[in-house]
Amino acid sequence: MSHDPAPAALPSGPVRLAGVGLDERRAIVVGASSGMGAALVRQLAGEGYRVAALARRKPELDALAAACAPACAATGGAVISAVHDAANLAEVPALFERLVRELGGLDLFVYAAGVMPKIGKEQYDTALDREILAVNLDGAIAWGNECANYMRTRRRGTIVGISSIAGDRGRKGNPVYCTSKAALNTYLEALRNRLSESGVHVCTIKPGYVDTRMTQGLDKLFWLISAEEAARQILAAARNRVNTRYVPLRWQAVGTVLKLVPSFLFRRASI
Amino acid sequence: MPAKALLAPPIPRRARPERSYERVEGWGMAVGSDGVVLRPRDVDEVRACFEQARREGKSLGLRGSGCSYGDASCNQLGHTLDLSRMNRLLSFDPASGVAQAEGGFTIEQLWKHVLPHGWWPKVVSGTMFPTLAGAAAMNIHGKNNYAVGTLGDAISEFDLLAPSGELYTCTRERNADLFHAAIGGFGMLGVITRVVLGTKRVHSGDLEVRAFASRNLREMMEYFESHKANSDYLVGWIDCFGRGEELGRGLIHDARYLDEGEDPHPEQTLRLGHQELPLTILGFPKSEVWKILRYFSNDLGMRAINTAKYWSGRLEAMGEPHRQSHAAFAFLLDYVPGWKLAYGRGGLIQYQSFLPNATAHAAYEQMMRWNHERGFVPYLGVFKRHRPDPFWLTHAVDGWSFAMDFKVTASRRADLWRHCSELTRIVLEAGGKFYFAKDLVIAPRDVQSMFPADRLAAFSALKQRLDPGALLQTDLWRRLFEPCS
Numbered sequence: 001m002s003h004d005p006a007p008a009a010l011p012s013g014p015v016r017l018a019g020v021g022l023d024e025r026r027a028i029v030v031g032a033s034s035g036m037g038a039a040l041v042r043q044l045a046g047e048g049y050r051v052a053a054l055a056r057r058k059p060e061l062d063a064l065a066a067a068c069a070p071a072c073a074a075t076g077g078a079v080i081s082a083v084h085d086a087a088n089l090a091e092v093p094a095l096f097e098r099l100v101r102e103l104g105g106l107d108l109f110v111y112a113a114g115v116m117p118k119i120g121k122e123q124y125d126t127a128l129d130r131e132i133l134a135v136n137l138d139g140a141i142a143w144g145n146e147c148a149n150y151m152r153t154r155r156r157g158t159i160v161g162i163s164s165i166a167g168d169r170g171r172k173g174n175p176v177y178c179t180s181k182a183a184l185n186t187y188l189e190a191l192r193n194r195l196s197e198s199g200v201h202v203c204t205i206k207p208g209y210v211d212t213r214m215t216q217g218l219d220k221l222f223w224l225i226s227a228e229e230a231a232r233q234i235l236a237a238a239r240n241r242v243n244t245r246y247v248p249l250r251w252q253a254v255g256t257v258l259k260l261v262p263s264f265l266f267r268r269a270s271i
Numbered sequence: 272m273p274a275k276a277l278l279a280p281p282i283p284r285r286a287r288p289e290r291s292y293e294r295v296e297g298w299g300m301a302v303g304s305d306g307v308v309l310r311p312r313d314v315d316e317v318r319a320c321f322e323q324a325r326r327e328g329k330s331l332g333l334r335g336s337g338c339s340y341g342d343a344s345c346n347q348l349g350h351t352l353d354l355s356r357m358n359r360l361l362s363f364d365p366a367s368g369v370a371q372a373e374g375g376f377t378i379e380q381l382w383k384h385v386l387p388h389g390w391w392p393k394v395v396s397g398t399m400f401p402t403l404a405g406a407a408a409m410n411i412h413g414k415n416n417y418a419v420g421t422l423g424d425a426i427s428e429f430d431l432l433a434p435s436g437e438l439y440t441c442t443r444e445r446n447a448d449l450f451h452a453a454i455g456g457f458g459m460l461g462v463i464t465r466v467v468l469g470t471k472r473v474h475s476g477d478l479e480v481r482a483f484a485s486r487n488l489r490e491m492m493e494y495f496e497s498h499k500a501n502s503d504y505l506v507g508w509i510d511c512f513g514r515g516e517e518l519g520r521g522l523i524h525d526a527r528y529l530d531e532g533e534d535p536h537p538e539q540t541l542r543l544g545h546q547e548l549p550l551t552i553l554g555f556p557k558s559e560v561w562k563i564l565r566y567f568s569n570d571l572g573m574r575a576i577n578t579a580k581y582w583s584g585r586l587e588a589m590g591e592p593h594r595q596s597h598a599a600f601a602f603l604l605d606y607v608p609g610w611k612l613a614y615g616r617g618g619l620i621q622y623q624s625f626l627p628n629a630t631a632h633a634a635y636e637q638m639m640r641w642n643h644e645r646g647f648v649p650y651l652g653v654f655k656r657h658r659p660d661p662f663w664l665t666h667a668v669d670g671w672s673f674a675m676d677f678k679v680t681a682s683r684r685a686d687l688w689r690h691c692s693e694l695t696r697i698v699l700e701a702g703g704k705f706y707f708a709k710d711l712v713i714a715p716r717d718v719q720s721m722f723p724a725d726r727l728a729a730f731s732a733l734k735q736r737l738d739p740g741a742l743l744q745t746d747l748w749r750r751l752f753e754p755c756s
Contacts, residue, residue, distance in 0.1 A: 101305075153294040
């Protein structure tokens, strides 16, 4: 086993501070192949971040990395892509370790993976429900645990979870999707409280309608914003250390009203 | 009560992950790096960690609770083996006070287990969090070093798991070279997996404490010398902002154990409930205090705090001796949780030097004058009396130690290191030593002048014998020893 010669006492000072100063732009985005995740990667790369982009679909990750290449060249950022199924919890610790090593640290983590399969009116499908929970919730917890322990020991860092306004109520249209997002909200809140003494911030994002693959084919969409605009607002909320942010903000009013609607009325609504 | 029920409950084994990727830093936060941390639960798992590190081509840095201020438990070129999950008490005999525990058992677990039986650890540090293995590897001392020696003096036996996988049981007679080299051997020879140590019989949960204000260093040293024969604990606090006639002004806390009968209700004072540290400080909840201290973490604020402490200490010194619980007297560093965070992102270093009796006064005065001249005034100064011990790389001398806490900032870090290396010149010319649990600044040549050459050679030979592949390494080892091994 060979090692570099021990640094002498004096020069080691500034060298060992590396990572504390300017070099604080390293991020991981899980669920990066499309929608808000991809938009976040593009924006972070444009700001000079070194970003690890994770998703199941390799071709789309490659296309994303290629699309970010000019911005990276201009800003000094980088996009590292890694194929990862958010439901594959077993590979998370080793993948986390590898990516944080490659990035040289981690300052921002975004969990943007989520699925919302269309559920038929009379469909009760446990296997499908478990899939939704695996991606929307289990993956967030597996990554959240790694990030929490790492950021806690560094006493800094930001964890962002992309949840949904759908977590505010149990809707008849997609019960387990709502369940997964409600659980995610509670998990993120607990993590935020748990890490508050460690200087680590956890930000819950509740997007309304965003123009992504998930909302394609849905009717009656309103206040639709682009994924780029959503990503901009998400990063602003994370930087301002906001606890919970509806994106765009006007959904906060909707969320507040929806929470007040009594059950006997809510069940008649078509949502 | 069955014997099992007497044992202090270990920290739940799953409280920390078996393997994680996290930041590993010195307690002072001035050094550290990201890395893999392995947390074995027993001797076999430690062996498995050795194998795993070899497979991955990594060295292993041993770590207990990470209470060393500098780089003694950091390993930026390899993995870290954290012993904190191996924390069971294996036995305690309430008749003799002898305890046997796994290496990751902490001083906190120890005193909380033994005190209700009328025992107190012979040697404790200013914080209760170190593990026994870490404390033994650094050969820690307490405020009674001059009277009872270091932790090593209280240990009668330990098991050392060498990187070969071989387990050595070491006592003063059996594997005596290993016994005297691994205590104070800063984790370079093997993992201390089991420790047997004696505790001291106490007749009360309280000590009798008296305070004395000293106008300068000379007065402080005279007080120590005239009281060390009769006092069980002596610790000096120095206001490093004092200068001129008041250079080295400070306060001494002098404590003695109560004799049998002096405490009318020992069964009450020996209870853990009596040993609680205060929950509030000046009316603030103690968990919030560091956030306020942050605003004082500059020369002006610290001058104010030190001055206030000095004058309130002078008031206290006019009063009668008072009783204070063992824990409240011993663990001053644990009063304000997270106080180190008040130092900010650059953290702090503690520069603690040990000087022989003959040269200490002049050298320490010179160092304090240089602090003022160079604009590096320590925010905390602690002064203690020591005695020699038989451990190969011990820091203890027949003399004194002065620990100075310096704030580290990115902009003045290199200047601070330069300042410390100038102080080191004074220390070494005065025949002094340093302590690996604190150090972050000295150089290999300084180590060579601290210890006789034949002792360093013997230590290197032992390291070579037990760990020929140099599996066990830390940043401290590479900084100070690798060049001469």
